[in-house]
Amino acid sequence: MSSLDSGARHMRRQCRSQESEASNLHGSGRRGDHTLQALPDRLWLSEANSSDWAVRRQTGRYQWLPILILCIFAISLAGCVRPPRPLPPARANDVVAEQNQSTPRTIYIQPLESLRAQPLGARRVRKEAVDEAASAIEATYKVKVVVLPTKPLPDAAYYKPRRRYRAEKLLSALEGMMPSGEDKIVGLTEVDISTTKGEYPDWGIFGLGNMPGQACVVSTWRLSSRKSQQIFRKRLGKVIVHELGHTFGLDHCPVRGCLMEDARGRVSTVDRETGFCESCRKRLREVLR
Numbered sequence: 001m002s003s004l005d006s007g008a009r010h011m012r013r014q015c016r017s018q019e020s021e022a023s024n025l026h027g028s029g030r031r032g033d034h035t036l037q038a039l040p041d042r043l044w045l046s047e048a049n050s051s052d053w054a055v056r057r058q059t060g061r062y063q064w065l066p067i068l069i070l071c072i073f074a075i076s077l078a079g080c081v082r083p084p085r086p087l088p089p090a091r092a093n094d095v096v097a098e099q100n101q102s103t104p105r106t107i108y109i110q111p112l113e114s115l116r117a118q119p120l121g122a123r124r125v126r127k128e129a130v131d132e133a134a135s136a137i138e139a140t141y142k143v144k145v146v147v148l149p150t151k152p153l154p155d156a157a158y159y160k161p162r163r164r165y166r167a168e169k170l171l172s173a174l175e176g177m178m179p180s181g182e183d184k185i186v187g188l189t190e191v192d193i194s195t196t197k198g199e200y201p202d203w204g205i206f207g208l209g210n211m212p213g214q215a216c217v218v219s220t221w222r223l224s225s226r227k228s229q230q231i232f233r234k235r236l237g238k239v240i241v242h243e244l245g246h247t248f249g250l251d252h253c254p255v256r257g258c259l260m261e262d263a264r265g266r267v268s269t270v271d272r273e274t275g276f277c278e279s280c281r282k283r284l285r286e287v288l289r
Contacts, residue, residue, distance in 0.1 A: 105143040105184070105288075107244070109133055110177055111150040112170070112189040112217075116158065123190040125150060128229070129220055129236060133188055136237030137244065141288070151177065153189060159202065164192035167208035167217050174215040184247050186240060187217035206239045206263060206270070209246035216243035222267060235270050242273075245280070248287045253280055 111125035134145045157169035170187055178185040197203035206223060209216030218240050225231035238259060245260050253260035258277040263269040276284065 105141070106180070107137050107141065107143050107145055107183060108178060108185040109137075109145060109147045110174060110185055110187050111148070112153045112187050113150055114153050114165075114189070114191045116153075125188055125190055126220075128233070129188060129190065132233040132236050133186065133218070133240050136240050137186070140241045141244065148177070148179075153191065159194065162192075162194065162202055164194055164204070165189070167193045167195045167205060170217045171208065171210055171213075171215045174217060175213075178214060184214050184216075184244065186244065187215065188220075188240075189217070190220045192221040193217065193219040203265070205265070206267075207243040209243035211246040211251065212249040213247050216240075216247050218243055223270075231271070235267065238270050238273050245276075245284065248284060250280055250283060253277060255279070 109130060111130055113124045130147055134147060137143065137145050153165055154169070154173045157165045157173060159166050170189075170193065174185050174187045192204055193208070194202045194204045195208055197205075204222065205219070207216060207218035218236070220232075220236060223232055223235040223239065225235070242259050242263075250260050252262040255261065255277040257272055257274050258280055259273050259275060260277075260280050261269060261273060275281075
């Protein structure tokens with residue numbers, strides 16, 4: 001009985017194991033079928049996405065090429081077709097290079113000092129101002145420069161309400177101080193000077209010159225610079241060349257940066273001046289031949 005029971009139990013275990021194996025095989029087959037059916041779709045989608053990405057990458061790689069070609073063409077065209085540049089002003093020492101040296105001119109520098117009580121005390125002309133004036137005249141006009149002994153400013157030119165000197169009266173006085181009647185004289189002072197300008201009866205100025213004439217006067221009062229002495233010297237040289245230009249018949253010039261440009265009371269205009277424009281240079285050469 002026990003052997004029959006054990007045999008029956010053995011047969012039942014075998015049947016259960018076979019059913020379990022069949023169930024496992026059937027389940028794995030379902031899973032396998034699902035996997036095999038889904039796999040081609042996934043592969044197709046992957047291939048489609050990779051192909052689409054490759055197309056986009058291929059087209060994106062060259063879509064900027066027309067823009068690059070246009071940019072290169074525009075740059076090359078801009079380099080070939082340049083706007084005309086304005087004629088640079090002449091260098092100071094090239095202005096009268098063609099002047100007739102057989103009859104050299106002489107320009108006198110007359111230092112003028114004030115013995116009156118000034119806002120900053122008595123004003124004497126510094127040696128460096130005289131040296132810069134002589135250097136600027138010689139380099140620009142190719143003339144002989146003679147520095148005269150210092151003289152006091154004439155009392156007749158003093159304008160008491162503003163405690164400064166009238167420039168037009170200084171010009172009259174300077175014409176009488178010139179040793180000869182065929183040359184020119186530059187009055188140089190360090191006190192403030194003025195003249196009538198339009199609606200202003202007493203307008204402070206850098207300098208004044210007769211046009212044409214023999215005399216001009218320049219003041220360093222408004223040309224000082226807190227930055228450096230070099231700026232002051234450049235300003236002084238430009239103003240002296242400007243006022244002497246008036247005595248040679250040159251009027252104010254509309255060309256920006258020309259030495260004959262009207263400063264209109266602004267020292268910044270003097271700072272931007274670099275030389276005579278072509279028109280002023282040509283006229284000056286004709287006068288000095």
